[in-house]
Amino acid sequence: MLPSRLTNHAAMTANRIVDRALAQAGVRRYHYALLAALEEYGPASQAALGRRTGIDRSDMVATVNDLAERHLLERAPDPEDRRRNVVTITAEGRTFLGDLDRLIAAAQEEFLAPLPAADRRHLIDLLTRLVEHRD
Template sequence: MELTEGTAPERLRTLPSRLINMAALSANRLVDRVLADEGVRRYHYALLAALEEFGPASQAALGRRTGIDRSDVVAAINELAERALVERSPDPADRRRNIVSITAEGSRRLATLDRLLAAAQDELLGPLSDAERRQLVDLLTRVVERQSAGDQARLMG
């Protein structure tokens, strides 16, 4: 939905939480479409990115790093393993646990997905200059970190 005069009351058009939500909905649709065209989902991308950046990890650690529920991690890892994008091996420290690693094919696939998602980001943020894009990322990061810190404090308190 395009924000044009008369489409919504001004108090809605200027409500940051509504604007963030509308932008997020557009972003999610765009990213989901790009990934679906490649036969993957956001979970797959997040897991491959975590493995590439942090190295081999247990499924539990991957869930914590990506914010994906444990049962969803297992299902997504199964799908990635079927495509030979990741492999599991027994944890030498605890044979009951598996360590997941990204394969060479998984790294190649991740590089392709990175390029496609970069183009999607360009499409989403087309009206913004490079400086404005950096500023938007900085501002949203501050909002997210503040909310995450508050969530942690509520859990601890």
């Protein structure tokens, strides 16, 4: 099997596991990525969040909308730059993210189950090298 296809197949497997885990909490990968970025980096503009998560601007709008509706984050105009909003995770969002983190950790474990610890580290190293070569 072609390396590209194999990688794709592995990614599909990973996505399936992660998607199923997140679906238990009624969210998708984009939602998780956004909440995780807010928690890690603090309040930020949508554009900055897009740069950090890889989510496109228009999809960032939709994702922020989804999560704002559930009071997991808040959006407010940025007083320092009127082009921007500032997006902030709520306390409820933080709690929810804790739940998601547990689901995600279990999904990683499931995805990597066939590999012992040393192989896992090696896989991560190899993939990282593939990916960073591009960025």
